[in-house]
């Protein structure tokens with residue numbers, strides 16, 4: 001919902017405001033570059049201007065919705081609004097609010113929210129609210145019975161005055177928040193075909209970390225669907241960051257999984273996780289990534305009990321980030337839907353098939369190590385080095 005004639009998007013970022021001026025400047029430049037890439041990828045003809053501390057996207061009325069959509073997809077953006085920019089003059093503000101009211105007010109209570117960051121205009125935010133409210137009222141009173149309710153309105157009109165301009169808008173559309181992508185060093189994202197790992201990867205992207213995605217192909221335990229789901233979710237993640245590479249490493253773990261299945265009943269999942277982290281560590285060494293992110297959550301599987309997370313984590317010296325550690329499944333499903341990686345597929349694939357009947361919930365590191373193949377970590381390194389690399393970044397498609 002936007003005022004008629006809206007052709008600009010006002011972008012707000014949050015966490016950047018706590019940074020030093022120098023860091024904030026660098027992060028804003030990164031955000032502007034990311035926004036430009038997203039807009040180009042979505043075919044929006046637009047220019048991004050870095051004014052004050054807020055990027056402004058100038059586009060056309062025709063493409064305003066797409067520009068707003070792109071802006072609210074970018075990590076680092078707290079919210080954005082489609083605005084109509086007019087001179088900071090009473091008459092222009094009244095006319096714009098009246099036009100917006102005629103288009104969007106149908107019934108119920110409204111409120112005008114004024115904000116003035118430019119002290120040179122001859123009215124303050126309360127004046128703007130008062131004369132703006134009157135203009136809206138007069139625009140609709142013949143047809144409706146308008147009401148004003150500042151506490152719980154059905155419709156809000158915002159007027160923000162800066163640098164001789166008034167920005168009129170009707171809503172603040174939330175973005176993912178966090179920090180601009182590329183303002184942190186990359187981490188290896190272990191992406192399975194499931195619901196959680198893409199959400200976990202998105203969480204670190206949302207905080208500014210690019211990802212190096214890795215999928216372990218479990219052969220018969222996984223299957224084609226499993227692999228395709230992993231590929232699809234990485235593609236979706238890539239759509240948030242068209243100016244970043246998304247080279248998915250597909251590691252052939254078939255042989256190792258068979259070996260572990262022969263050797264272990266209980267405990268095989270722990271040995272597999274240890275192998276998996278070691279694969280990730282090797283990829284990190286090769287790509288300059290500084291950590292690992294997984295979709296694990298306490299108690300979600302037997303290999304994810306608080307004690308087993310200790311046994312598995314000891315396989316690597318890299319930090320393992322588990323942004324979903326304490327998140328419940330229902331919320332995870334909602335988040336996956338928001339990110340766009342939720343798949344209704346209920347195919348039992350991957351680790352679910354590989355899981356033994358008798359699960360180990362309190363693994364003992366010494367006994368797991370004693371039963372692991374001596375060359376488990378060498379295998380991990382060898383398999384990581386032989387990974388198939390599939391370019392899924394949007395740049396691969398000509399951007």
Ligand SMILES: Nc1ncnc2c1ncn2[C@@H]1O[C@H](COP(=O)(O)OP(=O)(O)OP(=O)(O)O)[C@@H](O)[C@H]1O
Nearest residue numbers: 190191192194195196197214215216294295296351
């Ligand atoms: N085949 C795999 N390839 C890459 N990473 C994997 C694979 N299997 C598991 N992982 C990683 O280990 C985590 C925990 O594994 P788990 O068995 O719970 O995964 P899942 O249920 O198959 O998938 P998800 O956690 O994505 O819903 C995953 O979130 C993912 O980060």
